Amino acid sequence: MRPLTLDLIIPPEEFLAGQDEHLAKHMRYVDRYRKVRMGPRATLVFEDRQTLWFRVQQVIAMARLNDPKAQQRELDHHNMLLPSAGGLQAALLLDTPGAPGADLETWRGLTGQDIAMHLGPEKTLRANILSANPEDRCWGTAHWVQFLPEHTDLEPLTDPATGVWFSIRSGDYNEASHPISADIRQSLVKDLVPDDARTGWRL
Numbered sequence: 001m002r003p004l005t006l007d008l009i010i011p012p013e014e015f016l017a018g019q020d021e022h023l024a025k026h027m028r029y030v031d032r033y034r035k036v037r038m039g040p041r042a043t044l045v046f047e048d049r050q051t052l053w054f055r056v057q058q059v060i061a062m063a064r065l066n067d068p069k070a071q072q073r074e075l076d077h078h079n080m081l082l083p084s085a086g087g088l089q090a091a092l093l094l095d096t097p098g099a100p101g102a103d104l105e106t107w108r109g110l111t112g113q114d115i116a117m118h119l120g121p122e123k124t125l126r127a128n129i130l131s132a133n134p135e136d137r138c139w140g141t142a143h144w145v146q147f148l149p150e151h152t153d154l155e156p157l158t159d160p161a162t163g164v165w166f167s168i169r170s171g172d173y174n175e176a177s178h179p180i181s182a183d184i185r186q187s188l189v190k191d192l193v194p195d196d197a198r199t200g201w202r203l
Contacts, residue, residue: 001191003079004053009071015061026054033187036090038168039175041106044090044145046184048191052078081144083191088117088147089130106171110143116167117147118176119156125149149192158189 015022034051036044045051056078065071083089092115094107115127130144149157156162164185167176180188 001049001082001085003082004049004056004075006068006072006075008053009060009075010057012061012064012066015057019061022054022057026051032181032183034184036166036177036180036184038166038177039173041095041173042168042175043093044166044177045093046088046090046188046191047081047083048187049082052081084146086148086192088149088188088191090145090147092129092143092145094142106173108171110168110170112145114168114170115145117149118163118165118167119149119153120162120164123153123156125153154189154192157185157192160185 029050030045034046034048036046038044056074059065059074059078060071065074081089110129112127112129115129117125117127119125125147127145127147130146131142157164160182163179165177165179168174
C-alpha cells in the first residue's frame with residue numbers, strides 16, 4: 001500500500017476550521033467500509049490510507065505542526081501502520097476501564113489465537129497481535145492486529161456466496177460478527193490485491 005506523503009496534508013488551521021465535516025466524512029467511511037463489530041465490547045477497524053490520513057491529519061492539526069519536517073515525522077510513524085503487502089491490519093478496540101461493566105480480566109490473556117477471520121465454515125485465519133505487551137492487553141485498550149491470508153484464501157473472500165465473519169474469544173467473552181457486507185468485503189480485497197490483479201473477479 002502506497003505511503004502517505006506530505007502533499008496530502010492540509011494546513012492545521014484549514015483542517016481545524018472544517019474538522020466537524022472531516023470527522024463526519026471519516027466516520028461515514030469507517031462505518032461503511034472498515035468497521036466490524038464482534039458483540040458489544042470488541043470492534044475491528046481495518047486501517048488503510050484513508051483512515052490513517054485522518055489519524056495523522058488530526059495529530060498534525062491538534063499539535064499545530066506547521067513545520068514540514070515535523071509533519072514528515074508524523075507521516076513516517078503512521079506509514080508504519082499501513083497494512084503490509086498481502087496483509088490486513090486493524091485496530092482492535094476493546095472496552096476501557098472507565099466503561100460501564102468493563103472487566104479487565106476478560107482481556108488479560110488475549111492472544112492472536114483468540115481472534116479469527118472466518119472464510120466460510122471451513123477456513124479460519126488467526127490474527128497476529130502486534131501490540132503484545134501484557135500491560136497493554138490488561139488495560140483493554142486499542143491493539144494492532146494483523147491477518148495474513150494466503151493466496152488461496154482470496155477466492156472465498158471474493159466470492160459473494162461465501163460468508164466471511166470475524167470472532168473473538170477471551171475470558172467469558174465469546175462473540176462473532178455478522179457476515180461482513182459487500183462494501184467491507186470489497187474494501188478488504190483492495191487492501192490485499194492490486195487493481196489490475198482483480199480484473200474478472202466476481203466481486
